[in-house]
Amino acid sequence: MLSYFFIYLFLFLSLFDSSIYSQRIQRSQKEIPISALSATATTTTTTTISNVYNARKEDNRTIAILASNLTLSDLDKNNSTRSGFYTLFLSRPPFPIRPMSTVSKSYESDDPIITYCSNVSVKQDPVQQKLSENTIKNAPMAMMLGAPEVLQFGQNLIRLTHAKRALDIGTFTGASALAWALAIPADGEVISMDISHENLKRYGKELIDSKPEISKKINFKLGPAVQTLDSLIAAGESGKWDFAFIDADKINYPNYYEKCVQLLRPGGVILIDNALWGGSVIFEEKDESAKAIDETNHKIANDSRVDNMLLNLGDGTHVVFKKYE
Structure with missing residues (x-):
């Protein structure tokens, strides 16, 4: 009993x-x-x-x-x-959970407020819709897909700042690279980097290539993103990029952030995805990914080179503006 x-x-x-x-x-x-x-x-x-x-x-x-x-x-x-x-189970989980229902990507949530905000805000190109649907339906790690509201927000920032050159750290199926390529002008450039292109080849590349006027703006780089960023810095690209999106392995978030600040021009914008990591950044006991994200969030907060705002958008979106010198 x-x-x-x-x-x-x-x-x-x-x-x-x-x-x-x-x-x-x-x-x-x-x-x-x-x-x-x-x-x-x-x-x-x-x-x-x-x-x-x-x-x-x-x-x-x-x-x-x-x-x-x-x-x-x-x-x-x-x-x-x-x-x-x-x-x-009566013990605190060592891996991310969602302790608050407000931390959620729209395609994962049944929260009516999140759905409402997404419905009145997100305006996807038909190719974006097809790529998202194909990823969610077929990709084993579909939860890695960027939230459409976050990608829409990034596109708005690109247009607002008249960005032409964008860094995309974490390709996955190509949804974020496609979003930035759609937002930048015809003579713009997106470099998207990832350690693997398997998901891109299976679920996104064919759809992206169906719009050659868009796909020609994207340069997909295969290899560790840290190395790609280092090669850009070595080539004299510091201060020449307008926008950066960080959504790759969380352990390297502090490194990605530092290199992106160096590569961005004054007035440039960095958008960091998964900045709340399901809400687990607030726990005293964190997994390694949550620790790295929390470290990055606090590093940004104390960085005199930038202004920032951490938003409860998607799985947490940290917006960083590089100050004018």
Whole structure:
């Protein structure tokens, strides 16, 4: 009976917060028999539980419970089950979660306010729409796709600052490079860099090439972005770029930021994606990516060379303006 009490208690508490995360989380200190859990499940299969984590914060701990649609064979046996028991997680997750429903990309969210803002703001070219749809439908890591509202915001900044030369750090399927190429003038240039072009080839390149007047503006560079940026600096390109978008491996965010400041002209703009990392930047215990993002955010805040504003747009968007000397 005590087991039933705890299950109903945590199901009730989960109603107060619909925050969802699907990253791997730490093994718990409490366990509940599968037979007890199945009594609360909505499915008739007694050995199924959900792949949705409902979490709430309490006393600096994250309480999470799984309940309904994932078979036990789909679970990580090392972290989720032991001796026929299902794990009820009571420890703070070491990987990003969304502790607040307001931190979300529009294509991941069912928040009516986020949907409303996106609907009245985002104006995508048909090729952008096709590329986004193809990525979301077919790419295994579709969640890496830049939020359309963030790309729209970047396009607006490019037009506002009359930018002609843009750096795109993190190509993925090419959505961000396409956005910047659409926004810059006919004689503009985008350099998009990534360590792999597999996703670009599979899900984006053909669509981008269908608009030759746009694709001719984009130079896709293969290799570590740090090396590409260093080569531009070595070639005397410092102070000659107008816009930079950072959306690659988070560990290198501090390096990318520093090199972009050097490459941008006074009045240039840097847009940094995933600057809130699902909200996990606020936790005392962070994974390595969250630490690097948090370090970058604070580095920007204390950088006398720039003005900045961190926005709760998409998964967090840090806007940085390089000051005029």
